[in-house]
Amino acid sequence: MNEQLARDLERDIASDPRTNELGIRLQVRGERLVVSGEVASEERRATVLEVVREHDTGLEIVDHIMLSAEPGPGGPDHEQIDPPQRS
Numbered sequence: 001m002n003e004q005l006a007r008d009l010e011r012d013i014a015s016d017p018r019t020n021e022l023g024i025r026l027q028v029r030g031e032r033l034v035v036s037g038e039v040a041s042e043e044r045r046a047t048v049l050e051v052v053r054e055h056d057t058g059l060e061i062v063d064h065i066m067l068s069a070e071p072g073p074g075g076p077d078h079e080q081i082d083p084p085q086r087s
Contacts, residue, residue, distance in 0.1 A: 002028035009033075009055060018047050024065070026052070033057055036064040 006026040013024045024037035039045050045065045
């Protein structure tokens with residue numbers, strides 16, 4: 001039953017339009033529900049946890065979600081490359 005609960009929540013996180021996160025994993029450990037994976041922002045992390053809490057599992061939720069180290073396109077670590085100029 002615990003494994004099924006975790007799989008159902010993973011499916012809901014992947015299909016919920018607020019999250020659409022495929023890389024989130026859940027694991028029931030005793031009275032705890034461990035949520036792990038990687039997301040792009042704090043806002044996304046909060047939304048994933050909100051979706052989990054909406055299911056009211058009665059388990060303590062343990063957040064092991066990490067933020068991506070890689071910024072998105074146009075972020076501070078991405079250089080803008082202009083196309084070559086034709087003469």
